[in-house]
Amino acid sequence: MEFSVTVASHGRWEVLTVTGEIDMATAPRFRQRLLAVISAGAHNVVIDLSGVDFIDSTGLGVLMGAAKRVRSAGGDIRLVMAGSRLGDLVELTRLDRVLDVFGSVSAATSDSEA
Amino acid sequence: MSASASMDFEIPARPEYLSLVRSLVVEAAETDTNLTQERVEDFKVAVSEAATNAIEAHARACCDESIRIRCKITEDRLEFHIADRGFGFYPNQIQVLPEPDDPSRLNYERGLGIYLMQVLSDDVEIKSGPDGTQVCLSIQLPAVTE
Numbered sequence: 001m002e003f004s005v006t007v008a009s010h011g012r013w014e015v016l017t018v019t020g021e022i023d024m025a026t027a028p029r030f031r032q033r034l035l036a037v038i039s040a041g042a043h044n045v046v047i048d049l050s051g052v053d054f055i056d057s058t059g060l061g062v063l064m065g066a067a068k069r070v071r072s073a074g075g076d077i078r079l080v081m082a083g084s085r086l087g088d089l090v091e092l093t094r095l096d097r098v099l100d101v102f103g104s105v106s107a108a109t110s111d112s113e114a
Numbered sequence: 115m116s117a118s119a120s121m122d123f124e125i126p127a128r129p130e131y132l133s134l135v136r137s138l139v140v141e142a143a144e145t146d147t148n149l150t151q152e153r154v155e156d157f158k159v160a161v162s163e164a165a166t167n168a169i170e171a172h173a174r175a176c177c178d179e180s181i182r183i184r185c186k187i188t189e190d191r192l193e194f195h196i197a198d199r200g201f202g203f204y205p206n207q208i209q210v211l212p213e214p215d216d217p218s219r220l221n222y223e224r225g226l227g228i229y230l231m232q233v234l235s236d237d238v239e240i241k242s243g244p245d246g247t248q249v250c251l252s253i254q255l256p257a258v259t260e
Binding site: 021023024025050054056057059060061068085092093098 | 129132152180216225234
């Protein structure tokens with residue numbers, strides 16, 4: 001699947017829906033879109049990775065950098081991984097201890113805690 | 115699998131070739147290795163991390179040579195050897211990072227690559243010097259019961 005990022009508003013959350021592969025080739029575009037959303041004032045960000053086939057440490061690094069930025073501005077970042085193997089990688093790297101992971105966009109954008 | 119096979123590839127040291135490297139892992143795994151899809155997916159990440167490091171090493175060294183990849187399938191292992199011509203690195207140059215679940219880990223966007231290679235492969239061998247780095251990643255193939 002071709003790499004793409006689309007952005008939509010769900011209440012107070014900006015939801016980035018990502019498809020394709022996130023690696024050294026696509027991570028710069030992913031980072032650029034994410035930073036553009038945050039720079040435009042969005043500090044509550046959901047990243048839907050359910051359509052991502054592959055992510056590596058470069059992609060995980062982009063997520064960590066974005067989380068740091070929004071949290072330092074008093075916001076939050078949430079990940080959605082519905083039916084994706086990416087969750088295994090996030091657990092393996094124990095990033096699920098520092099990033100909240102949800103099973104659907106609707107769960108992530110309701111204001112309940114993870 | 116009764117005989118061993120070895121294939122050599124060279125890829126330009128550019129990020130857009132990483133998906134090709136991952137395809138090589140999938141293709142190699144499909145040659146009668148009996149690996150589960152989960153193992154193949156894990157190994158794909160490990161090999162991709164090694165290739166990413168090699169591409170970065172060439173960029174740092176301003177080296178326009180290709181990255182050399184050898185895929186070897188033996189009776190009981192699938193191996194990928196990734197060799198670059200970068201400046202190499204030494205273990206004491208690797209940044210020590212906070213544990214992955216430490217909140218301060220968010221301050222470090224890099225540093226998971228070697229960790230992923232180690233946990234997603236059965237064996238990792240890294241030889242590095244001023245003329246480049248060679249990484250050998252391998253996974254055990256499931257025993258075939260007759």
